[in-house]
Amino acid sequence: MAHVVIIGGGFAGVWSAAGAALARRDADLRITLIAPNEHLVLRPRLYEPEPDLAKVELGRILDPIGVRQLRASVDVIDTARRVVVADGEKVAYDRLILAAGSKLVAPTDLPGAERLFDIDTLTGARRLTDHLRGRADHSAVVVGAGFVGLEAATALAARGRVLLVDRSEVVGDALGPGPRAEIEAALDKLGIERRLGTTVTGVGAGHAVLSDGTRVDADAVVWCVGMRAGELTRQIPARLDHLGRVPVDHRLRALPEVFVAGDMAAAAFDAEHTVMQACQHATPLGKVAGYNAAADLLGMPLRDFTPGPYVTCLDLGAAGAVFTRGWDRRVMASGADGAAIKSRINQAIHPPVDDAREILAAADRVHIELPFFPRAEKDAAPAT
Ligand SMILES: Cc1cc2nc3c(=O)[nH]c(=O)nc-3n(C[C@H](O)[C@H](O)[C@H](O)COP(=O)(O)OP(=O)(O)OC[C@H]3O[C@@H](n4cnc5c(N)ncnc54)[C@H](O)[C@@H]3O)c2cc1C
Numbered sequence: 001m002a003h004v005v006i007i008g009g010g011f012a013g014v015w016s017a018a019g020a021a022l023a024r025r026d027a028d029l030r031i032t033l034i035a036p037n038e039h040l041v042l043r044p045r046l047y048e049p050e051p052d053l054a055k056v057e058l059g060r061i062l063d064p065i066g067v068r069q070l071r072a073s074v075d076v077i078d079t080a081r082r083v084v085v086a087d088g089e090k091v092a093y094d095r096l097i098l099a100a101g102s103k104l105v106a107p108t109d110l111p112g113a114e115r116l117f118d119i120d121t122l123t124g125a126r127r128l129t130d131h132l133r134g135r136a137d138h139s140a141v142v143v144g145a146g147f148v149g150l151e152a153a154t155a156l157a158a159r160g161r162v163l164l165v166d167r168s169e170v171v172g173d174a175l176g177p178g179p180r181a182e183i184e185a186a187l188d189k190l191g192i193e194r195r196l197g198t199t200v201t202g203v204g205a206g207h208a209v210l211s212d213g214t215r216v217d218a219d220a221v222v223w224c225v226g227m228r229a230g231e232l233t234r235q236i237p238a239r240l241d242h243l244g245r246v247p248v249d250h251r252l253r254a255l256p257e258v259f260v261a262g263d264m265a266a267a268a269f270d271a272e273h274t275v276m277q278a279c280q281h282a283t284p285l286g287k288v289a290g291y292n293a294a295a296d297l298l299g300m301p302l303r304d305f306t307p308g309p310y311v312t313c314l315d316l317g318a319a320g321a322v323f324t325r326g327w328d329r330r331v332m333a334s335g336a337d338g339a340a341i342k343s344r345i346n347q348a349i350h351p352p353v354d355d356a357r358e359i360l361a362a363a364d365r366v367h368i369e370l371p372f373f374p375r376a377e378k379d380a381a382p383a384t
Contacts, residue, residue: 001028002297004290005084005091007074007232008099009035009058010043011279012262012286014351016097018363019290021065027298033062034070034086035100041122044279045346047151047315049159051125060353065360074100077235079255095257095293098232098246099286102263102277105226112203116223119152131220132159138219139163141208143200145171147314149224150183154317156222157190163216165195172314178329179314179322186319227277229264241266243277251302252289261289269307273327279349281307284366291363308367313342 006016017033024031038058045054062069072086083092104120107113117131118124132138138160142153145166153164164171164187171194172183187194195210200221202209208218229244236246238254245266246254252267254260262282267275275281285305292302311332313323321338324331333341352358 001030002094003030003032003092004095004097004293004297005093006031006033006097006099006290007035007077007084008101008262008264009033009037009040009069010099010101010262011040011282011349012099012101012264012289013097014040014058014061015283015286015363016099016259016261016290016293017062017067018065018351018359019287019292020097020294021067021290022360022363023291023294023298023300029294029297031067031294032070032091033058033067034072034074034084034091036071036073038071039122040351042279042346042349043120044349046119046122046125047148047155049129049155051119051122051129054125055122056350056353061351061359064354064356066356074232077232079235079237079258082257093257094297095259097259097261097286097289097293098236098254098264099261099282099289100230100232100264101282102227102229102243104223105228106223110200110202115203115205115221117220118223119148120227128220128222132156135160135219137161139217141165141200141216141218141221143221143223144225145194145196146174146224147172147312148227149222151315152222152224153192154186154190154315154319157192158317160219162190162192163195163218164192165198165200165210167197167199169197171196175312175314175324176329179312179324179331179334182322182331182334183314183316186316186322189319190317227263229277233260233264236260241274245274245277250304251292252285252305253292259289259293261285265289267305269310273310275307276310280311283349284308287363287366303366306366313338313345315339315342 039055042054074086076085117128140156141163199211208221246260247266263277288305320335321342323333323338323341
């Protein structure tokens with residue numbers, strides 16, 4: 001029987017599995033998802049105070065739709081022989097979907113690097129929460145005033161003092177000027193001190209050393225800079241992009257038998273942009289890659305990947321959230337209105353569980369139904 005193998009149990013892997021199961025219907029086709037984790041981790045929620053709430057048991061999604069999970073890590077992909085090796089076990093495939101995600105690039109040569117915290121994984125977020133639990137008025141240094149660093153800093157500000165450090169001279173540099181005024185107002189409101197044009201050059205017990213030579217108190221230094229596709233992409237014979245991603249065509253195919261989804265895929269968003277390493281793209285990429293891998297084996301027409309409008313919703317803790325639309329990140333809602341949208345998005349990213357019909361129907365709706373603030377639809381020019 002033909003075999004679709006998926007590597008990765010994040011948004012892209014899970015939705016690839018559901019997409020493949022949708023295309024399979026009653027046909028004879030085996031679908032196996034290989035991932036070491038028992039849960040789908042909802043990484044966008046890991047800045048929250050209880051990170052263990054940000055997970056969904058994989059079995060509750062995969063079992064109802066007849067997808068087998070192999071709890072293992074893949075270390076070898078042999079595209080010539082169409083085999084992967086997972087914890088020593090060889091698994092042959094007819095179509096492969098590579099969806100093993102991305103990782104924070106943590107510094108290794110920084111003195112005290114082993115003391116750094118992060119919120120990139122459930123283990124990392126738990127370690128930070130456990131470390132700060134019970135410390136009244138803790139001090140934290142957050143390195144990186146990008147999307148993840150801003151969410152970490154504004155969440156930590158509810159529980160203590162926060163210093164936000166960034167090499168750039170502005171906060172949210174990569175987000176552009178669109179939401180900057182809202183972000184700066186939120187940081188002011190929450191009393192978050194900034195040291196811009198600066199970075200952390202060392203970490204010791206209870207302190208951090210900054211590049212300007214200052215030593216600052218820090219119960220925790222949280223590293224939030226840099227995300228890259230996992231190393232498995234290097235085993236695909238292709239020219240990777242600057243984020244280590246594999247280029248794919250509009251059907252998310254990289255090689256005749258290999259599709260790529262999620263944070264590992266450099267798929268075109270439009271003529272100017274590739275997709276972001278973001279859940280809002282990992283989900284539809286997974287649905288389309290999975291469907292296409294199975295459809296290809298079953299002789300059915302493949303689907304094109306057609307992304308929905310690009311939006312962001314940045315949680316700013318007690319100062320609300322800022323919701324933007326388009327690549328210039330025009331602000332559509334902020335404060336409490338933004339927070340209401342963020343909370344709906346954080347619910348919308350939970351896949352349905354236990355019910356095959358619901359899971360397959362969701363796999364057939366390629367885009368997450370984002371709860372747009374009404375003004376977003378009325379005022380927005382089409383996303384570029
Ligand atoms: C703190 C934080 C906040 C974020 N906020 C947002 C947001 O607001 N909006 C948004 O759109 N995105 C956000 N993101 C990004 C989003 O979480 C990622 O883009 C998304 O998780 C990517 O999904 P993925 O399935 O491609 O990869 P991942 O979620 O990284 O999943 C990868 C999976 O592959 C498995 N795996 C890895 N290596 C192997 C291997 N060798 N063998 C087998 N399995 C393997 C992993 O165990 C995991 O199951 C945020 C990320 C973080 C960390």
